[in-house]
Amino acid sequence: MTGNRGGLIGEEQVRAYQEDGIVCVRQAFSAEEVDFLRDVVTRDMAAPSRMGREATRDGSGRFFSDTFVWKHIPELEGFLRTSAAADLARALMKAEKTNLLFDQFLVKEPGTSTPTVWHHDMPYWPVNGDQVCTIWIALDPVTRDSGAVEYVKGSHRWGQRYKAEAFIDKDLYKEDLPPVPDIEAMRDTLSFAQYEMEPGDCTLHHGLTVHGAPGNKRSDRARRAYVIRWTGDDAYYYPRPNLQPMLEDPGIAPGGPLDCDLFPVMRG
Template sequence: MTAALISADEVAAFARDGAVVARGVFRDWIGTIAAGIEHNLREPGPYAADSVSADQPGRFFDDYCNWQRLPDIEQVVRASPAAQLAAQAMRSTTAQFFHDHVLIKEPGTQKPTPWHQDAPYYFVEGTQTVSLWIPVEPVREATLRLIAGSHLWPKPVLPVRWATDAAFYAEPGDYLPVPDPDTQPEHTVLEWELEPGDAVLFDFRTVHGARGNPGADRRRVLSLRFVGDDARFVERPGRTSPPFPDHGMKPGERLRSDWFPILFG
């Protein structure tokens, strides 16, 4: 029997709200995660981006799909409890790794992370998906914020580009407008103060964002994304993010396991 990393009540909350917090699961992995993040910052990959312009304070750096060239990140992906935790949260017999994402907000950064869902950017759909958002430092004001139940909305939210807020795809498609839960009281926002070792788990379809980082400490996060049994490749109206060029998959197929390894089950 595999030990439970989150309780039955927490799994139920994840299914109901689209997000839950798991306390202390990565406590023993913080040093490894921090080393991998710093390696990524020193040697950015081809998808690295800064979402704060030169005339704005602070820095918001993010990069993804680097786990195979960064040994510390690969160790976390393959050897930490991440895949097992993902499978348990998704109620899936398998956990297939999709991609890694490093997000750094330096002190004094005012720019927020815009409200968005991950799913419309991705070429995968399913009810069994999960992102693990793992901070290295204690997080207060700059914590992740999520709209409870938004993973069950009938349509996806318009995907936008973080640096400009422009629509991500040339074809606008049939999307809901980007919400503003701070002015729309019908939305319930979930957010938690976090310690190193905690992780926020959320469905790819859950609408989320984050404030800037007004404090004196950095906010470094490693996010790991997994899919479960029912996830399938789907075509989008343009280049997805991440793009994974020349993958060769067809609609309705499971993600190819030589590119996206099954790490649990």
């Protein structure tokens, strides 16, 4: 096993990630790191990058997101390079190297009713491979009432990709894939994971793990998360039309490794 900084990851967690497609790591990030990220998200929400979006649709409240934030607020690069995040991803993916695909803030402010629809991540992105994962770092206490993410365990091994579900522009994604099945109707036959979290806790899920989240019913706190998308050795550039916009053209040939200024190698 590689990248096991500080003993945060054990063989049981690596096995659970490979089998279930989701694990939770408690207190992976220090109070100082959480405070830093809270400061950055406050600054970013006040003055978002050109990638910033309001994802609230047909509901109340504010569901804010911004991507490639490390290119907008350069201090984030230090966190990405020195925190445990890349090491956790590398260990669970069993990768020799780890590239940063992009980072993201996802914020559901108090009273935001908009759910995160059931989906999995990779159909949105110009990347393919098995070593693709997401770290979701809690910056506030997270409960079901505040919008804790729910994951379908083992869904990354279903051998099926589903059509990307649009959060804002319903006509954006046109790839010829079947829709996500009716997860709610399948609850009796599936196994789920949902974690209540404290600031500094994180989850890591595979790029094909199906997941969704309710709205934030709390009136007293936001659900702020710093989310980092990572890739490993077997990932390659896989551009198609009508994907989630990237910050810029990375200048990579289709099928090529992701190593470039936009998707830098962080470990390895």
